[in-house]
Amino acid sequence: MTETPVTDHPLTRPARLPAFALALAIGAFAGASTAQAQSAAAEGQKLAFDRSKGNCLTCHAIKGGNLPGSIGPELIDIKSKYPNREDLVAIITDETLRNPLTVMPPFGRNRILTPREIDAVVDFLQTL
Numbered sequence: 254m255t256e257t258p259v260t261d262h263p264l265t266r267p268a269r270l271p272a273f274a275l276a277l278a279i280g281a282f283a284g285a286s287t288a289q290a291q292s293a294a295a296e297g298q299k300l301a302f303d304r305s306k307g308n309c310l311t312c313h314a315i316k317g318g319n320l321p322g323s324i325g326p327e328l329i330d331i332k333s334k335y336p337n338r339e340d341l342v343a344i345i346t347d348e349t350l351r352n353p354l355t356v357m358p359p360f361g362r363n364r365i366l367t368p369r370e371i372d373a374v375v376d377f378l379q380t381l
């Protein structure tokens with residue numbers, strides 16, 4: 254007579270399921286936060302390139318953007334130049350605080366971009 258091995262007994266099998274489900278849930282959660290950061294950066298790129306929003310390409314060459322102007326410096330290696338994201342938020346919100354003579358529009362002070370939109374643009378800049 255063949256006996257079912259204890260490890261494969263129908264009564265012990267369901268007990269392994271919760272641990273497996275938990276591992277799956279943890280994996281999905283970790284994946285979701287990375288996906289969230291990526292989608293914020295993608296949203297930021299859209300806002301930066303949109304001619305009626307950030308319109309950053311009018312003055313800045315930016316990787317992935319077409320027909321840039323050259324009034325401002327190329328935006329490159331931004332994460333190493335400005336490791337503190339608050340500095341980038343400040344530049345985009347109101348660059349006149351750093352340089353009263355700048356031609357860069359104060360996107361936050363003039364409400365061209367909302368604080369949430371500025372946050373997304375900063376997420377994008379940190380990928381450069």
Ligand code: HEC
Pocket residue numbers: 301307308309310311312313324325326327328331334341344345348351352354355356357358360374378
């Ligand atoms: C009308 C032109 C203009 C537009 C539009 C513009 N900028 Fe600028 N930006 C400048 C200039 C000029 C500078 C150089 C610094 C200064 O003038 O104070 C600058 C500087 C910067 C810097 C600092 C770069 C560095 O290497 O130190 C960042 C970051 C930046 N801009 C981001 C943006 C983003 C993001 C947008 C779009 C939301 C944007 N700029 C739109 C003109 C512009």
